[in-house]
Amino acid sequence: xxxxxxxxxxxxxxxxxxxxxxxxxxxxxxxxxxxxxxxxxxxxxxxxxxxxxxxxxxxxxxxxxxxxxxxxxxxxxxxxxxxxxxxxxxxxxxxxxxxxxxxxxxxxxxxxxxxxxxxxxxxxxxxxxxxxxxxxxxxxxxxxxxxxxxxxxxxxxxxxxxxxxxxxxxxxxxxxxxxxxxxxxxxxxxxxxxxxxxxxxxxxxxxxxxxxxxxxxxxxxxxxxxxxxxxxxxxxxxxxxxxxxxxxxxxxxxxxxxxxxxxxxxxxxxxxxxxxxxxxxxxxxxxxxxxxxxxxxxxxxxxxxxxxxxxxxxxxxxxxxxxxxxxxxxxxxxxxxxxxxxxxxxxxxxxxxxxxxxxxxxxxxxxxxxxxxxxxxxxxxxxxxxxxxxxxxxxxxxxxxxxxxxxxxxxxxxxxxxxxxxxxxxxxxxxxxxxxx
Numbered sequence: 001x002x003x004x005x006x007x008x009x010x011x012x013x014x015x016x017x018x019x020x021x022x023x024x025x026x027x028x029x030x031x032x033x034x035x036x037x038x039x040x041x042x043x044x045x046x047x048x049x050x051x052x053x054x055x056x057x058x059x060x061x062x063x064x065x066x067x068x069x070x071x072x073x074x075x076x077x078x079x080x081x082x083x084x085x086x087x088x089x090x091x092x093x094x095x096x097x098x099x100x101x102x103x104x105x106x107x108x109x110x111x112x113x114x115x116x117x118x119x120x121x122x123x124x125x126x127x128x129x130x131x132x133x134x135x136x137x138x139x140x141x142x143x144x145x146x147x148x149x150x151x152x153x154x155x156x157x158x159x160x161x162x163x164x165x166x167x168x169x170x171x172x173x174x175x176x177x178x179x180x181x182x183x184x185x186x187x188x189x190x191x192x193x194x195x196x197x198x199x200x201x202x203x204x205x206x207x208x209x210x211x212x213x214x215x216x217x218x219x220x221x222x223x224x225x226x227x228x229x230x231x232x233x234x235x236x237x238x239x240x241x242x243x244x245x246x247x248x249x250x251x252x253x254x255x256x257x258x259x260x261x262x263x264x265x266x267x268x269x270x271x272x273x274x275x276x277x278x279x280x281x282x283x284x285x286x287x288x289x290x291x292x293x294x295x296x297x298x299x300x301x302x303x304x305x306x307x308x309x310x311x312x313x314x315x316x317x318x319x320x321x322x323x324x325x326x327x328x329x330x331x332x333x334x335x336x337x338x339x340x341x342x343x344x345x346x347x348x349x350x351x352x353x354x355x356x357x358x359x360x361x362x363x364x365x366x367x368x369x370x371x372x373x374x375x376x377x378x379x380x381x382x383x384x385x386x387x388x389x390x391x392x393x394x395x396x397x398x399x400x401x402x403x404x405x406x407x408x409x410x411x412x413x414x415x416x417x418x419x420x421x422x423x424x425x426x427x428x429x430x431x432x433x434x435x436x437x
Contacts, residue, residue: 006043032044034049038419048419050390050423054252056282057282058256058334058412059256059282059321059330062282063324079311093286093288094109101262103274107292107296109290109296111286111309112305112310115278117287119152123211125304133209135214138171141154141171141174141215143249147165151169179376180375198238207244210244214247214249215247216253217263218253220251222402223401226263229267233269247271247274248263248264250263251276255278255325259332262276273292276290280318280321281318284318330414338361340420341363341420355367355369366400367409369405370405378403384404389434395430
């Protein structure tokens, strides 16, 4: 007797036949509807979402005020192109971004559709503002998959046979305390890494040609690595010394994930330009570059943006999302969710030596798996087993890191205590099972 395919498997088979193989499959879950922190798959099975659409639904799936705003705007107009016909939602959203993400005495913003577009435009703005060509980025960085963004991205698996890449891009090691500090304490490690940064002016690139340094204060795809406080302070001082603009990529870390609108607010170190997307629009394609007004205005008319910049539908979705985040105090919820997760994982570390490190800020938390307690022996195999085991038991999770040995938790921040407890219990059980195999 031939077993009948589930609706989910049938959908995945259709995907395989119709969709290009290069489109990644990070998890084999399907969806028919979603609400809050729950996804209902094509077979009606209820799944707890710890992936959040790769950090896109901090405010939950389909928040009612956002859905209502989208419906209302859809009945008015869908597209005019802001370059051609000006509309209020674009301007109102920029005003809101300036309010919650001030960059100095005067701030300006621009809207695009994706995080990669935001990065591309931030680099163009920085080059025009400084009249310099070079950009410095970091190892384990992820900034997108368009040409400049892909060049800045570190992970080779996103770049196979895609070259030649953009010129004048230089890379430094990210100051990953867990992986690289060895027997040094954090203060000594950071001091050594800042020395490496200053030496880059002599042995990496003519520092007078550097327009910008770009980094994620908390790396996303690279493994949820938070930059050390003193390093970021030293980086800011280095940029000021050499007339370099500091760009912070907050695409994954922004909009309440760390308990702040942007993670740079946690550090108290202000960038010159910053980029946002993902949870800003609750799933609609909207992104932004925010920065000091004098720098933003350095870009020549028509040199930044595009046809779909700040779609009216996406702009009202973002405005409704931000309003909703404020009303339910989502930043505070992130700290509560993060504290619960961190406490449980730190307790689990005591019985599971395979967990090398648990780290993060707010509810942006990563768990690194290694062999023999060695940061330089990443264990991708156990990580894959855990992700699959969780999927089989109704929990959607994602791995991360250059070696795919890190699991990141990106649950919607509106997750209920009961859902969070159930999800963490599944996760903990799968870790225990995977280490015994």
